[in-house]
Amino acid sequence: MTRIALDAMGGDNAPVEIVRGGVEAAEKLEDVKVILVGIQAQIEAELAKYPKAVETARKAGRLEVVPASEVLEMDDEPAKSVRAKKDCSINVAMRLVKDGKADAFVSAGNSGAVSASAIFNLGRIRGVHRPAIAAVLPTRRPIRPLLLLDAGANMDCHADWLVQFAIMGSVYSRAVFKRTKPLVGLLSIGTEDCKGNELSKETFPLLKEVKTIDFRGNVEGHDVFQGQTDVVVCDGFVGNVVLKTAESLAHAVGYFLKRECFRGVTRILGAMLLKGVFKSLKQQLDPDIYGGAPLLGVPGAVIITHGSSTHKAIFYAVKAGANAARNDVTGLIARDIAEYEANRKTL
């Protein structure tokens, strides 16, 4: 049984959607145990909404509540507050992973707070300079999501860090998305080798030397959603801006379609006939089903989902956490990072 410590208090829709998603995961996912972590009374109140599913899951040992006495508020300064609030749900859940009582961690809470708690409680995988958040983006090809990292854990990066991001992203793509030979791109402003800023130009030749990745050179913003690359690396400032801009544009398109399709009877009829198209567009633009962003480089499967996560996003995030744990992402990263660093020393 793969045990997932689920932060019941994190995110805009906590605890309602988190508990619901957790119950669904405990009910439907094979060999998964969901450990809900947070204010016990609030969690139990939510669990009471699904008496039958909860009873079945509890009997099968697939659902548990672990109390946490504190909650991080959205306006708490993330890094500081995870140190100050020792018993907040994020820390309590993270310690379950540290102590071997859970195999993976899932939260829709502040990504800065989760990253800080992970590094504070779990430390880093040996040899890893900086853990990175790998955002999972949909592409033109439905079955080929893209890992974009770092998506916001590290602002000003060194070339060495980006190289490790490429190694860690490749491991995740192979282990979890089952890409046998994930293609790695370096985000830049042109596909020519010489294009870019100081960081990307310094990173380029280093990536060419990494034996465990399949580096395909620079990729432009134009290429991101084309589905030709599996892992794209950049610093966390660029990654975060790209990620949020893309989300913003997708929302703007959705907003526009919704507004325009209800203007007049003809359009409403047309929209009804195209219901399937809009539904599948929404699904394809919806990153929820890819299961949230793993924090790579910490010794433990840590999944961060969107602050606005619904029960569905939580369900898939629990699934992603279970996948990451079962496929030993941590062990594989440790191996590939050690191999790379050993090779570098002998050069």
Added chain:
Amino acid sequence: MTRIALDAMGGDNAPVEIVRGGVEAAEKLEDVKVILVGIQAQIEAELAKYPKAVETARKAGRLEVVPASEVLEMDDEPAKSVRAKKDCSINVAMRLVKDGKADAFVSAGNSGAVSASAIFNLGRIRGVHRPAIAAVLPTRRPIRPLLLLDAGANMDCHADWLVQFAIMGSVYSRAVFKRTKPLVGLLSIGTEDCKGNELSKETFPLLKEVKTIDFRGNVEGHDVFQGQTDVVVCDGFVGNVVLKTAESLAHAVGYFLKRECFRGVTRILGAMLLKGVFKSLKQQLDPDIYGGAPLLGVPGAVIITHGSSTHKAIFYAVKAGANAARNDVTGLIARDIAEYEANRKTL
């Protein structure tokens, strides 16, 4: 009469679409003269397709051809080749501006080459550290386009440069888009003052001190398409990646809709009923009508349009060039930059 030097040889669709757009501009825009610059025989061959419009425009002194003996190829290294090919169409057209024979310059050629030629031939406006490309993006609000700069002229930037980008973008927004009080945002990863990378954190307090702009603080990628800001500043690496990623996503959505809407009779019927919606979505996502990206900070109205520009994009770019020239963007930038730099020295 505002005279526009139009590079007839630049872009994927040159000279066909460029000449067509130029003729349309000469025909329809008030008080505009179009000077087509490039290989004369090729331009004349294209002009021969529109005998009536060309004859009328020529009689009215609104269309002229200025020959250039060389053309930049796409694989030429931009900065180098504008120095090597002294008589390429970009340089010849730029010199018309320099020599006072044209009031504005328009090209769909390589943006690096245009920027290099502009700086090489025109120099910089006094006090400007670095000219910047200001991309014009559509937002949720149709009448409120956003200027994003730098969109790719300068990779690694200093805080001082970003401050000037904000000043120059505000001038353009006021002069050309007629925003009376353009709101300026600093692209970052969170709206809190303290969020960002080293560059943005250094830039933030400087922007607060600029008297000629209305600085509203950090904006996230989430805010870009919301239409709440008129000018967003960032370094040219980030700006270029954001711009191209957004284009990539918009294309992916268009591709998806096109593919799905032709699957079965019901959907085709629905798509027909929603024809107006799709058309207006396409228009709204289509940056062509905003008339290309001005290169701000050089003494002259220089407009760079997309490499894939059609005649329509060229038409609007000529219009934008005329607007920039008539509204004396150069003079206003010179004034505001001088004022800012004088204020700084007295501090």
